[in-house]
Ligand SMILES: Nc1ncnc2c1ncn2[C@@H]1O[C@H](COP(=O)(O)OP(=O)(O)OP(=O)(O)O)[C@@H](O)[C@H]1O
């Protein structure tokens with residue numbers, strides 16, 4: 001990593017800190033940050049903004065869970081997953097659902113870089129690995 | 132009753148349906164067998180990570196916003212953006228007796244086409260070396276079958292003895308001879324049914340060598356019937372640097388299994404210079420700061436933690452290590468050689484000059500030492516070879532001097548003559564280890580002056596003829612020497628009669 005990109009990364013981190021309020025990304029703060037960057041044109045602005053974008057998207061994905069499912073999934077289940085995750089990670093976590101027939105049956109919840117999986121396909125894979 | 136069972140079943144169902152948590156990341160960059168990965172926020176140092184397509188990696192650099200992984204196996208299928216998963220496991224290799232007679236890669240997977248290996252256990256590749264309390268000092272010999280080494284630079288079980296020399300000076304040959312000798316001793320010992328006999332199992336780790344060389348070594352072991360007591364771990368030059376980096380640790384784990392299970396084992400690392408180079412490559416690609424000769428700062432730790440795993444454990448077995456280092460133009464003060472010399476318990480130094488003069492094995496007596504082995508040397512060898520090392524070193528000095536003057540007094544002349552005979556006696560062809568009882572006989576005959584009246588060039592063949600004579604006619608005497616492991620008055624008398632009768636046949 002070059003010296004420039006390291007500095008950009010550090011700056012982007014500071015910007016991210018300013019953008020997070022109460023553990024979640026605040027749109028108004030992000031707008032403020034962008035305004036500031038626009039006005040002050042820091043060195044390597046493109047690099048900084050790219051790093052910032054990556055950090056914000058990682059931060060967003062940490063509080064937006066994607067529930068992949070095969071077979072029907074009720075509203076109640078979706079709500080209970082959101083509630084469980086919110087309680088576990090102590091921040092508000094929203095959920096979106098996405099159908100994924102590859103799972104065969106069951107669900108897979110993706111939150112940030114964690115995956116929680118209880119599906120037939122994963123059990124079959126682990127079975128195949130352990131036989 | 133049935134409700135109880137139902138409850139248990141429910142509990143089982145709950146457990147088996149429990150969601151599995153996996154931490155993931157995506158490949159950001161991929162170069163030279165090293166991947167930089169985004170995410171993997173939960174990965175542990177040295178944890179195995181799963182790449183798509185079955186390749187596995189080891190997390191070596193944990194940074195604030197990326198993880199550096201070396202990839203073991205095929206990288207050609209991987210691309211930027213691929214998803215990577217943590218496994219929660221440390222890299223492990225299969226261990227146990229099922230591996231004997233097999234050739235495996237750095238991960239313990241068979242590469243010899245003899246089918247799958249039925250190993251019951253696995254050991255983590257990286258293990259903390261045994262502590263002070265568990266260890267015991269070295270007291271049992273590990274016989275190499277090479278006379279110059281067993282008599283002057285003895286090695287004990289649990290010792291780490293470095294074999295160092297320029298390229299093509301016979302380093303590999305010494306290690307392979309030692310493995311062959313262990314197999315020979317194992318066969319005799321196991322056949323004798325002695326309950327106290329402890330066989331030695333060998334592991335040969337080939338790092339960064341040409342495949343043709345590895346094949347030659349395996350063939351030599353097979354011809355000598357030693358392969359059945361040996362595990363070959365191969366990370367040839369064509370393998371990526373990560374495999375070459377892991378291979379010695381994998382081999383050490385296999386050896387530790389023998390040690391932990393109350394058996395003795397021997398491991399050869401051929402060679403650690405190439406291992407250091409592979410590690411330097413990985414470190415440079417991972418952008419770790421480099422130091423002297425561009426090696427990273429922890430290159431000392433690289434070898435010290437490996438060699439410290441060799442030990443003799445109290446109440447258990449032992450793991451003896453023969454690391455090999457290649458020098459350039461005999462320079463032992465280069466970075467890697469000095470490091471490894473300082474970690475080991477002595478070194479066998481091989482000299483190009485000696486090798487080219489036909490003195491093979493080209494062991495330099497003056498520069499070779501064994502710091503702990505003499506405690507393990509058999510009494511019989513001590514009796515017949517006690518003073519040889521000093522004598523030989525003195526001879527080399529005198530010989531160098533005598534080149535300048537022709538007028539030598541009688542004492543110097545006789546010293547030179549005797550020295551030349553000893554040098555001749557220690558010449559030994561490759562892949563032909565000599566059993567310790569025959570070594571004792573050979574050296575005893577030297578001590579008693581049986582080679583005195585021969586022309587110097589005849590000494591080697593005379594000694595060989597004496598050995599054949601003893602094996603064919605005096606097998607019981609040899610067994611006696613082996614079991615007593617000392618030369619007492621009775622054995623001495625028998626040796627005298629045997630050698631006398633040999634002398635009459637030989638000179639006749
Ligand atoms: N005691 C010996 N008597 C005769 N020839 C020998 C002896 N030891 C080794 N040689 C021969 O010398 C050559 C080099 O030996 P070897 O491969 O063991 O050396 P090396 O130091 O391991 O070489 P490299 O640096 O290539 O690994 C081989 O052809 C081998 O047969």
Ligand SMILES: [Mg+2]
Nearest residue numbers: 302303304401
């Ligand atoms: Mg070699």
